[in-house]
Amino acid sequence: MREIVVLSGKGGAGKTSVTAAFAALAENKIVCDLDVDAPDLHILLDPQNTVAEEFLSGNIAQVEESDCDGCGICRGVCRFEAVTITARGKAAIDPRRCEGCKACVALCPRRTIAFPPRVCGYFARSDTRFGPLIHARLDPGGENSGRLVALLKRNAKELAERQGHELILCDGAPGIACPVISSLSGATLAVLVTEPTPSGTHDLLRVAELCDHFRLPMGVIINKADINPEEAARIEAACAAKGRTVLGRLPYSPDVTLAMKARKTLPEYGGPLADDIARLWEAANALANACAKAK
Structure with a gap:
């Protein structure tokens, strides 16, 4: 061939x-x-x-809002400014900014951030x-x-x-x-x-x-x-x-x-x-x- x-x-x-x-x-x-x-x-x-x-290919972080208490730790550790705190006091992650580094997943005290595969x-x-x-x-x-x-x-x-x-x-x-x-x-x-x-x-x-x-x-x-x-x-x-x-x-x-x-x-x-x-x-x-x- x-x-x-x-x-x-x-x-x-x-x-x-x-x-x-x-x-x-x-x-x-x-x-x-x-x-x-x-x-x-x-x-x-x-x-x-x-x-x-x-x-x-790769993964993306996603916040499970029902369990999030809005502590802001994920926002502090994200180097890519992908995390914001909404008016409801919950963390939200912008998928366009998330680089899949997993820092927020590892450091979230309530384990409320999922890390599913990313559709590319x-x-x-x-x-x-x-x-x-x-x-x-x-x-x-x-x-x-x-x-x-x-x-x-x-x-x-x-x-x-x-x-x-x-x-x-x-x-x-x-x-x-x-x-x-x-x-x-x-x-x-x-x-x-x-x-x-x-x-x-x-x-x-x-x-x-x-x-x-x-x-x-x-x-x-x-x-x-x-x-x-x-x-x-x-x-x-x-x-x-x-x-x-x-x-x-x-x-x-x-x-x-x-x-x-x-x-x-x-x-x-x-x-x-x-x-x-x-x-x-x-x-x-x-x-x-x-x-x-x-x-």
Whole structure:
């Protein structure tokens, strides 16, 4: 089984559009959206028959008002100013401020503060016109995005094994933080989408170094390459100096925006970019096959 993770060092480089296009072209695959903080792959894939479960991570303090005498000890020990005393003389905890440190629970003399698991979002499986989609959403401020990404990858792998899928195609998060690190675990190939700008080059090199650290093969796609041919050439030269594969270039085109407005992938929308993206998929798929055989 192969696993391709599409990443970009920064947001807005075109990672999700490329992933959705690959999903339209790939065969016998499961699609997985690992950008749990700001998922958007579902906009293009239009998931149906969604089955969701709560994602629990950490704990949150909750006051049982009937037993609280309003002594205020919990308010005094809370470093996050999550505790207030209400007009009824009872303690109340703001869930948006509570960090789950458990200090108030441990020091409450009347043991009136519960400490249940915190619901931080959901994870789900859906049907799409391109096959199963494993996806999730972390609540704003929710903790443990890396753990949620690992959960999605495990669910995708188990489903692929049960149903005989040969490929897991993942849309990763931008940047190099915890969810990206988690998304690289067990992957066959990282496809890095960048744009020929100073920030695009800088952030591409950061995520490429992260892949190097985990000894994960990578292929680079330069999106909107014609808006700055000199910077695109510098990216290719930097990749060649480190032995990194450049899968190819994509030109700037308003068809990307028009396809998104129509809620279609680039191969479905058609036009010149459809042929370009098909060539890139052939190159990425061939590289993934070679990497899988080399393991």
